[in-house]
Every structure is written in C-alpha cells, then in structure tokens.
Amino acid sequence: MKTFTIEQARAATSSGGVLSVNLKPIGSMFALEFVTHNGPAMLIAAVSKQVRRFSNPIKAFEIVRELGLEGGHFSVAEWHPEEKALDRPTRPDKAAALKAAHQAAGLKHLLDERVNLANAPDAIWHEAEDVFAELEIRNAN
Template sequence: MQLLTLEQFRSTNDAGGVLSVTLKAEGTGFEMQIETRRGMAKLVKSRDKSEMRRFIDLRKALLLLRDLGILEARIDSQKWRPEDHEFERKPRPDRAEVMTAAHEALSHTDWLHEKLTKSAAGTRPHVSHEQVMSEAQAIIDKKRQVHAEKSPS
C-alpha cells in the first residue's frame, strides 16, 4: 500500500490517477483510503509520513475532498467507536506549557510596548524648530545688546 501526503494526493488527483476514496473508520476517527491507478494508498501526515492522517470530524474530511474536486466518497463505519473518544485522546501537557509561556511573553511584550510608547511620547510639550530658533535668536540678540551697552566705545 502506498502512502501519500496531501500534496501527493492533490497531484495524483489532478493527473486523473484517483479512482475512488473511502473514509474508513478506525476507533474514534476516519482514515482516508485512496484507490489509484497504481493500487491502494493511504493519506498520511506530511510531518510524519508513517502516521496516518485521521479525521475525527467527517465534515473536515469531506471538505478536503471537495476542495480537491472529489465529490463522491464511500464511508465504512464498521469499526467506528465514537464512545472511545476519551480513551484515544492523547494528552499534550507540553502544549499547555508552550501556550502558557507564549501568553506570558505576549503580556510582557504588551507591557514593554506601552512603556516604549509613553517614553517616546515624552512629558514635555512639543515645540517647533522655528519657535526654538526664534527664542534662541532673541536671547542672543538680548545678550549682544547688553554686552554692547557695557563695552566702552
């Protein structure tokens, strides 16, 4: 039996190599079995090519098939055991830790962004360049005048 990733499945279908598709139940989920011109194949996850792609929700499998242009599929539900959902569910404590760390990092980033925004805004009023230069020139002129009055001619 061949193992196909989603991209390989898409290419095979585009080339007209897919004859039929069966959604076969295994426990709480469904695996996609594909009959191709070269024989039977199964849809696998692209990251781990040895692990079958399982669909707990049949709607998602049917949406995928529809997106590929496959409008007919057979459903084999003989081995479907939806009541075993809790037993087959794999706990992911590592994901909980990662998500907690991500949320903490996000809150720190928000805090830092707020501080930087306040810092960039400053507490001093905005004064235009022209105003600063005219005030500086007035001070210089006044000092020159005072200096001119003090110096003997």
C-alpha cells in the same frame, strides 16, 4: 500500503490516478483511503508522515471535494466514538507551556496595575530609606 500527502493526492487526482476515495473509521477518528490504479493509498500528514486522522468527517469531505473527487464509500461499522479520549494523546508539554503563559499574563496584569497606581496623580511617594527602615522594624518583631 502506499501513502499520499495532500499535494501528492492532488497531483494523483488531477492526472487521473485516483479512482475513488473511502472514508475509513479508525477508532473514534476517520482517515481517507484512496483507491488508485496501483492499489490503495492512505492520506498522511506532510510533517509527521503519520496517517492523517479527522475527528470530524466533514473536514475529510471538504478535502475530498477540494481534490475534485465526486464520491466514494464510507462505513461507520468500525467507528467507535466512545474511544475519543483514547485517540487524543495528552500533551503535558503543551499544558506546562499554557500554565506558564497564564502565570506570566497574571504577573503582567499585576505589574500594569501597579504601574498605573504609581503613575496616578494622587500617588504618595515614600523615600526608600523610610520604607526599608519600616520593613526592618516589622521583621525585627
């Protein structure tokens, strides 16, 4: 089957090569299928080259309108919204990155708090030798 990126779909539409568009359900998502003079063509993502899926059909309709197409067909016969959890891939790399970012933000907050306490006018300063001596006494018991 032929595929179009959004730019290719825009060019094909402006040259009159696209006759209509269908909103096609795929699991819990939707895809745009263009009817062209040369047969059907699916809208794909420019980077991944995979069929572009829309969880919200309104976004697909916005693209249809942006392309200058006035109408088309849609069917919800094969739409299965209960499969939403299956259609969304898990992103353990993203989860790990977000967890690390949250931990870093917590440490930064703690550091900022400690710096503010140290910069307070009523802060009490101790000599390093006294602090280490006190720590040695605590750890010795």
